[in-house]
Amino acid sequence: MTIRKAAILGSGVIGSSWAIVYARAGLDVAIYERSDDFRATAMERLRTTTEDSASLLADTDTVDAVLARISLHDSLEAAVAGADFVHECIEEKLDSKKAIFAALNDCAPERAILATTTSSFPVSHFAQDLPCRDRCIVAHPATPPHLLPVTELCPAPFTADWVMEETTAFMRACGQTPVHIRKEVEGFVLNRMQAALVVEMLTLLRDGLIDPRDIDAIISQGFGLRWAFLGPLEGVDLNAPGGIRQYLERYGFLFTDRARDYGLGDILPPETVDALEAYTRGRIPVEALPEKVAWRDQSILALRALKAERGSVDRA
Amino acid sequence: MTIRKAAILGSGVIGSSWAIVYARAGLDVAIYERSDDFRATAMERLRTTTEDSASLLADTDTVDAVLARISLHDSLEAAVAGADFVHECIEEKLDSKKAIFAALNDCAPERAILATTTSSFPVSHFAQDLPCRDRCIVAHPATPPHLLPVTELCPAPFTADWVMEETTAFMRACGQTPVHIRKEVEGFVLNRMQAALVVEMLTLLRDGLIDPRDIDAIISQGFGLRWAFLGPLEGVDLNAPGGIRQYLERYGFLFTDRARDYGLGDILPPETVDALEAYTRGRIPVEALPEKVAWRDQSILALRALKAERGSVDRA
Structure with missing residues (x-):
């Protein structure tokens, strides 16, 4: 066709x-x-x-x-x-x-x-x-x-x-x-992803932990500079020398504890860890991860230069 | 000092x-x-x-x-x-x-x-x-x-x-x-923000709704291009002609419904909406929002050009 x-x-x-x-x-x-x-x-x-x-x-x-x-x-x-x-x-x-x-x-x-x-x-x-x-x-x-x-x-x-x-x-x-998206689900996936982040932001704001400007800065002056180039999964793949499997062994509790609080059950069963290992190692072998870290870092630097050039249209 | x-x-x-x-x-x-x-x-x-x-x-x-x-x-x-x-x-x-x-x-x-x-x-x-x-x-x-x-x-x-x-x-x-960060809280705020997004990703993966590569792409080929320049709160401020208050009146249910599922209570009390209005309108008046949309769009285009230039070090 x-x-x-x-x-x-x-x-x-x-x-x-x-x-x-x-x-x-x-x-x-x-x-x-x-x-x-x-x-x-x-x-x-x-x-x-x-x-x-x-x-x-x-x-x-x-x-x-x-x-x-x-x-x-x-x-x-x-x-x-x-x-x-x-x-x-x-x-x-x-x-x-x-x-x-x-x-x-x-x-x-x-x-x-x-x-x-x-x-x-x-x-x-x-x-x-x-x-x-x-x-x-x-x-x-x-x-x-x-x-x-x-x-x-x-x-x-x-x-x-x-x-x-x-x-x-x-x-x-x-x-x-x-x-x-394999099955029909409320809000599909794009909106669910944004909602996940905004729900966390609104909860922290309501609880008086942080100001709106500061919470926006965590993304626009922090994670957003990585996520412009890398999805969060391939991103955490770079945060342990052995890649995502090792990262999840060390820091998976950050996610599983939260999921338990939210009544989401076990979000890291062995099949999911295996799927993430297959995905990331299919993109790049573990011995090439330092090369990807260097690429990420140079990408962030180039983005910072671009941001400095573009400035801001905000009044304050 | x-x-x-x-x-x-x-x-x-x-x-x-x-x-x-x-x-x-x-x-x-x-x-x-x-x-x-x-x-x-x-x-x-x-x-x-x-x-x-x-x-x-x-x-x-x-x-x-x-x-x-x-x-x-x-x-x-x-x-x-x-x-x-x-x-x-x-x-x-x-x-x-x-x-x-x-x-x-x-x-x-x-x-x-x-x-x-x-x-x-x-x-x-x-x-x-x-x-x-x-x-x-x-x-x-x-x-x-x-x-x-x-x-x-x-x-x-x-x-x-x-x-x-x-x-x-x-x-x-x-x-x-x-x-x-105004009070001591488990994982402070940076890690909680990343965890919010990754928990959602792992839940969708476990439930078989989407593949790992696709879920990374939602950020690196989608929201990440915005969040490189704008935090999510000032971002949604651009998604309704009247700014964030109007956006939350129309689409706040995307967040409050989710929060209820997670047992987080009411995350959009009037004080939070007022604080978000004060924050965004303090940055830029509502009549200047089209100018900020144009700035965002040109920023995204410049970032896409940068990304095309930098290519990828992935093997697949």
Whole structure:
């Protein structure tokens, strides 16, 4: 399957951002926008955003060429005609999702993938009873997707395997980093990850342990400088000479104690430790870890120089 | 109080890193290292680390000049003689901390601040009974401190106010970002923040929802690109037109629901919302938020260019 045309439903912040992702990958993009006011401003908004992120265009591409691939429509039927990939980006209300997927069932091309950018509703909450349900999938990005590559793909139990596979390949071809969520879960994974950190922050604030400015600094002047380059798992892999298995033997209690307090049970069974060892050692052998530490350190230094250059727009 | 000489106890990864922080700020630094083998290799290790991070030296400074400010000692008494600030960086064992602080009580200068870089033991666990206890404080960094600015300062109930104030000013003068932990708490705050994220990751892995590589990518190809520049609180302040108060009205349930599951009670009482509003609006007025969004977006683009340039040392 080759995806040549994408249809996007909704021209808000996320819909516009996806339009740029697909148009700069060379696809034709048709946006359905029912609001006259939104439709009237959409091209100008798209131009500004594409200009501001022009450094991500291919060398041979231009802002004008990208925008020329995008069309706007006041009719759903017209927008999805001939589309291989439909991405629903309308308001986050269950009834609205239900209605628009029912309409897609009737008017979208028979083989088109029907994706939703929802951040909260699993596909089975709104497409369960539709004949097109095997082609429905969640493709939810970090915001905004034209700047942040990671995109979580979550199938319903009834989503066809080929839909997951094609969507994965399509996202990669567009320069995104697709991640697979294997089961439908409340908030999927992206929002759960952010929530985990923010819940801890709010708890410490409520308990009077630290000020808001200081707790933000722990990330933006601390862990954030590492996490810009390394996920936390490959990060802790560098914090013991023997890699992650040794790290977890020494410091795993930091995590298991907390999990017990939260009623999460045993979060470090031997299978998980084995999986983490296989993952990290598959990336880099233990004898090369000092090389990765040196790479991390030089990366952090380069980021500090970049941050010094960019300064801040805060008043205080 | 002017801090002109620092003594560091222990020449391991953290002790050496602190030595560079203080020496590049222009201080004389005396390191106490009891191991002959460690002492023999210390200067070479310090040279390599200082050379590798030479971009952080002042324009008028050189690697040789920084190293010339550092001396090594096999006697605790000799190292701390004349020191204004003592930073204990020995092994993470309670008995060892107790013994060395008892020794410091006898041999450190009478007005010296006595800091510990411990990541797990509050000062009251090992200095409670010492006459010098009012001068004792935790100064625990992100690792390694010569690259990551954030440093948590945690006093015991008996630590004098001037010690907190002077240590804060000293850390700032050395280019660190000190954050205040108001009460002694297990793992202080830095480790709790990292643990919050890793606990969530391990739970999702154990439950088979996602693969390790994908969960790392959610940070390193997603949130980490934001958190390199913005703490999560000032980050969500940008995710609603009206700022953090409006964001929490709309999406606060993402956090409060989770907190309830974990038995953490109400983490968003009105006082916390008010404090967050005061903090964010103190940084930047609501009408300037679009300017901060544009700054964030350009920062992310610059970071993506930097990441593309640095590549990866992973084999797969």
